[in-house]
Structures are given as structure tokens and as C-alpha cells.
Amino acid sequence: MTDSALPAADRIPDLRSDLLAAGLSVDALTRLWGEEAAEALHRGQRVPAERALARREPSALATLARLFVLGLPVAADAAAAALPAFGVDGAVALGLVTSDDASGTISAAVDLRPYGFVDAAGPAEWWIVSDLGELALGHALPEDHVLGVGGASLTLSGLMLQAPVESALDLGTGCGIQAMHAARHARRVVATDISPRALRIAALNLALNEIGGVELRLGSMFEPVAGERFDHIVSNPPFVITPRSDGVPAYEYRDGGMVGDGLVASFVSGCAEHLTRGGVAQLLGNWEYRGTGDGLLRVRDWVDASPEPLDAWVIERDVEDAVRYAETWIRDGGTRPGSPEFERLLAAWLDDFDSRDVRSVGFGYLLLRRVEGTPTLRRFERLHGSLGANEAGLGVHLGEALAAHDLQAALTDDELLRLRPVVSGDVTEERHLWPGADAPTAILLRQGGGFGRAVAADTGLAALVGASDGELSVGAIVAALAQLLEVDEDALRADLLPAVRGMLVDGFLRA
Numbered sequence: 317m318t319d320s321a322l323p324a325a326d327r328i329p330d331l332r333s334d335l336l337a338a339g340l341s342v343d344a345l346t347r348l349w350g351e352e353a354a355e356a357l358h359r360g361q362r363v364p365a366e367r368a369l370a371r372r373e374p375s376a377l378a379t380l381a382r383l384f385v386l387g388l389p390v391a392a393d394a395a396a397a398a399l400p401a402f403g404v405d406g407a408v409a410l411g412l413v414t415s416d417d418a419s420g421t422i423s424a425a426v427d428l429r430p431y432g433f434v435d436a437a438g439p440a441e442w443w444i445v446s447d448l449g450e451l452a453l454g455h456a457l458p459e460d461h462v463l464g465v466g467g468a469s470l471t472l473s474g475l476m477l478q479a480p481v482e483s484a485l486d487l488g489t490g491c492g493i494q495a496m497h498a499a500r501h502a503r504r505v506v507a508t509d510i511s512p513r514a515l516r517i518a519a520l521n522l523a524l525n526e527i528g529g530v531e532l533r534l535g536s537m538f539e540p541v542a543g544e545r546f547d548h549i550v551s552n553p554p555f556v557i558t559p560r561s562d563g564v565p566a567y568e569y570r571d572g573g574m575v576g577d578g579l580v581a582s583f584v585s586g587c588a589e590h591l592t593r594g595g596v597a598q599l600l601g602n603w604e605y606r607g608t609g610d611g612l613l614r615v616r617d618w619v620d621a622s623p624e625p626l627d628a629w630v631i632e633r634d635v636e637d638a639v640r641y642a643e644t645w646i647r648d649g650g651t652r653p654g655s656p657e658f659e660r661l662l663a664a665w666l667d668d669f670d671s672r673d674v675r676s677v678g679f680g681y682l683l684l685r686r687v688e689g690t691p692t693l694r695r696f697e698r699l700h701g702s703l704g705a706n707e708a709g710l711g712v713h714l715g716e717a718l719a720a721h722d723l724q725a726a727l728t729d730d731e732l733l734r735l736r737p738v739v740s741g742d743v744t745e746e747r748h749l750w751p752g753a754d755a756p757t758a759i760l761l762r763q764g765g766g767f768g769r770a771v772a773a774d775t776g777l778a779a780l781v782g783a784s785d786g787e788l789s790v791g792a793i794v795a796a797l798a799q800l801l802e803v804d805e806d807a808l809r810a811d812l813l814p815a816v817r818g819m820l821v822d823g824f825l826r827a
């Protein structure tokens with residue numbers, strides 16, 4: 317897509333009908349080149365897929381796959397046969413392909429591939445246009461590169477709350493993927509980006525997938541929505557920490573131009589004035605660990621700096637030491653490790669980190685909710701390692717956890733004692749015993765879904781969770797356990813009630 321090209325709305329249905337007729341879907345591509353080649357493609361290797369295509373009968377699907385997914389040239393007549401309604405001329409005019417008359421070939425100017433997902437509404441599939449990756453370009457990415465659906469995009473879309481709302485904002489929409497997901501539960505979506513090119517690609521994706529109700533606006537951070545509030549804000553913002561020195565590429569798609577983790581800080585302290593009461597912002601972010609300080613406490617300070625009170629649930633998924641972090645992002649831009657350019661960039665990154673005494677960088681998810689009065693949810697936790705199985709993403713679990721938090725926060729201890737919870741179907745108990753011992757030395761309650769948490773429990777808590785059948789109240793179970801374990805009932809109650817609250821929030825128990 318050239319910079320001047322605008323989505324010609326009247327021609328997009330023709331492109332859509334060609335893609336439909338060719339059957340360009342995730343399953344069809346896997347059938348075309350096989351599981352192994354599909355996995356190799358995820359690792360950035362297209363040779364197995366190319367070889368598999370060479371063994372296939374020519375077809376519109378094979379032509380479109382070679383052209384747009386592998387980024388390899390195709391013969392002009394094959395391209396014409398694969399795009400009978402839209403035509404090669406239409407694709408050239410829209411900036412999707414370029415034509416080389418001398419060789420009689422057509423090359424992709426963008427990546428266009430199917431994208432499948434499952435959410436609360438069930439399975440669905442779209443086609444997503446984005447800029448060609450490093451593999452197809454054969455060189456480092458340009459600074460105005462518009463990202464396709466990557467790992468971070470999937471993380472955020474999987475975390476997205478899915479309860480129906482009136483309005484949503486996707487800040488830094490890129491190819492439009494989060495706005496498209498948000499449009500499945502929000503009646504009205506505003507999607508912003510600082511890149512005009514990203515907005516053109518987003519407009520194309522919305523039209524190609526016949527998604528309405530999304531308004532695209534150009535501008536930085538919250539500028540395009542000054543004075544407006546939304547029920548749901550989602551953002552995979554350009555949070556990558558980048559040295560602000562000469563000769564270091566400033567990639568629009570990942571770097572918001574601020575020093576250190578300043579962009580995430582400014583998002584956190586600026587979002588409350590764009591949230592309706594009870595409105596939720598969900599974003600991904602990086603935070604610096606400076607000196608002996610704790611990165612998660614820096615995030616807490618940002619939340620505290622919000623001019624309007626926010627509930628906050630921040631989950632750190634990973635921490636990378638400063639050197640690894642720099643290596644990751646230099647490689648991501650397409651610079652090869654070991655090259656002089658790589659070493660120059662690494663030195664710039666480490667100088668930048670040294671200037672703030674940054675030892676490591678945390679990555680994680682932030683969920684912020686605008687509240688009136690004193691926030692009741694202040695959770696800053698580390699969940700490093702693998703998560704539970706979540707077919708339809710963590711968004712549904714997060715929504716349930718928020719509702720459970722609100723429910724238990726509104727209950728006094730006496731009211732909680734009258735609750736009759738049920739243990740969730742995905743909870744199992746692990747007992748660890750010294751060889752030959754009768755009593756366990758450790759008990760773990762583990763959930764299969766949600767965040768796949770494992771909670772250390774004593775005999776009392778494990779027994780309470782096990783006895784939660786929806787018939788018995790918490791109070792009745794505690795009284796029976798006190799007798800059975802021969803312990804003081806008041807002390808047991810004081811011990812177990814906070815744990816019951818936690819079990820409800822995390823989905824081990826359901827009210």
C-alpha cells in the first residue's frame with residue numbers, strides 16, 4: 317500500500333469476493349503446505365512452505381498464498397486469474413502489489429493473510445493487511461512499518477474484556493486489529509494512531525472484513541479524544557524503551573518517542589480522564605527496574621499519580637535483564653546479531669539504561685478501572701511462567717474476576733459467612749508427602765483455566781474448598797472444620813475468610 321493510496325471503498329467488496337472465492341483461510345493454508353511448514357512460517361522460515369507450494373497444482377489459493385503470505389513474486393497471468401473481480405490493476409491502484417512488466421511478475425507490496433481467533437462469541441476469521449515483514453523485504457524494517465498481528469497483539473486481544481459496552485477506544489491501532497476485536501462488544505469504537513499510513517491500512521482492514529462502527533482518528537496519545545470518555549480503552553501502545561540518541565531508529569510501531577518507560581507512565585496517569593465511571597483501560601507495558609528499586613512499585617506510583625482514582629490490577633509476566641532486553645529489540649528491527657551495527661546499537665541501549673541505572677525491564681498487563689471514592693482493587697503481582705488453558709482468551713476470566721472482586725468487596729465478613737460457594741470444575745488438589753508420611757507437608761490448589769494459578773493451602777483451606785458444594789455456607793463449613801480439626805472456631809474463621817475472598821476473586825470458588 318503506497319502512502320498516497322486510500323482504500324477505495326467501492327472496490328473492496330471485489331477484493332473480498334476474490335479472497336472468499338480462493339478460499340484464503342487459516343485451515344486452507346495449513347492444508348496447502350502442511351503443519352510443519354505452517355510452524356516453520358511462525359518461526360520466520362518460508363522455504364518449507366515455498367517447496368510445498370511448488371508440488372501443488374496451480375490454484376488461486378496457491379497464488380494468493382505465495383504472493384501475500386510468503387511475499388514471493390507470481391506470474392502476472394496467475395495473479396490475474398486469482399483476482400478475477402478486483403483485477404491486478406485494482407491491486408496496483410490500491411498499492412497492494414507492484415507489477416514488473418519486464419519480468420511479467422507481480423510482487424506484494426503488503427502482507428495479507430487470514431487470521432483466526434475464538435472469543436466469547438465463538439470462532440471467527442478475518443483477513444489482515446499489514447506491511448511486509450523483514451522476511452519478505454530482505455532488510456531491516458523502515459521506521460514507519462505498520463505491524464501485522466504479532467504476539468503482543470494476540471496477548472492484548474486475548475485479555476480484552478468482552479462484556480457489551482457502548483463505547484471503546486483503541487489507542488495506537490496500527491493495522492486496526494484491537495479496534496476490530498473491540499467492535500465485537502462495543503457499539504461504537506474510536507481507533508487512533510500517530511501514523512497516517514497505519515490508519516489507511518486499518519481502514520482497509522475494516523472495509524475488507526465488513527466491520528462497521530469504527531471511527532479512525534489521527535493524533536498522538538489521548539489528543540484525538542480530548543474531552544471524551546469511553547467505557548473501555550484498549551491499547552498495545554508503543555512501549556518499547558529506546559535510547560533517544562542519534563542513529564538509533566525510532567520505529568513508530570513500537571516506540572512512542574519518550575525517555576525510558578515514560579510512555580506507559582503517561583498513559584497510566586492520563587487514562588482516567590478518558591474513562592467513564594466504572595470504565596476499564598487495558599494495556600500492555602514495560603517498566604524499568606532502577607537501581608535496587610522494584611519496577612512494579614514504579615507502576616503503583618503511576619497509578620497513584622492519576623488525577624482521578626483508579627482500581628488497578630497489574631500483572632508482571634516477565635522480567636528481562638537490560639542486556640537481553642536491548643538484544644531482543646535490536647533483533648526485532650531486523651539488525652543481525654554480531655554485525656557492527658548491532659554492536660553500535662547495543663552500546664547505545666546500554667548507555668541509555670546506565671543513565672537511569674536500569675538493571676532490568678518488566679513486561680506485563682495493566683487493567684485500570686475508574687472508580688468514585690477509594691479504590692478497592694490494588695493488585696500488583698508477578699505471574700511469571702505458563703498460564704492455564706484458555707481457548708477463548710483470558711478476557712472472560714478477567715471479567716469474571718472483576719465481578720467476583722466487586723461482589724466479595726461489598727460483603728461484610730458476616731455476609732461472606734452466609735455465602736454458599738461452589739468449587740470450580742477446573743480446580744484440582746496436589747498433596748506432597750515425605751515418603752512414608754501420613755500427613756502432607758504441602759498442599760497446592762491448582763486451577764486448569766484462568767491464569768493457571770497454584771495456591772498453597774493448609775488442611776483447613778483445602779477442606780473448605782473441597783466442601784464448597786453450593787449447599788453448605790462458608791460459616792457452616794468453618795464450624796464443622798473447627799470441630800473436626802479441634803481448633804478454635806473464631807481463629808479458624810479469621811484465618812480462612814481472607815483466603816475465601818481470594819479464592820472467589822481468582823475463580824477457585826464461585827459465588
Ligand SMILES: C[S@@+](CC[C@H](N)C(=O)[O-])C[C@H]1O[C@@H](n2cnc3c(N)ncnc32)[C@H](O)[C@@H]1O
Binds near residue numbers: 465493514569
Ligand atoms: C505496538 S503497535 C500496536 C498495533 C496494534 N494495536 C496491535 O495491537 O497490534 C503501536 C501502535 O501505536 C502507534 N503509535 C506510536 N506512537 C504513538 C502515539 N504517540 N500516539 C498514538 N499512537 C502511537 C504506532 O504507529 C503503532 O501503530
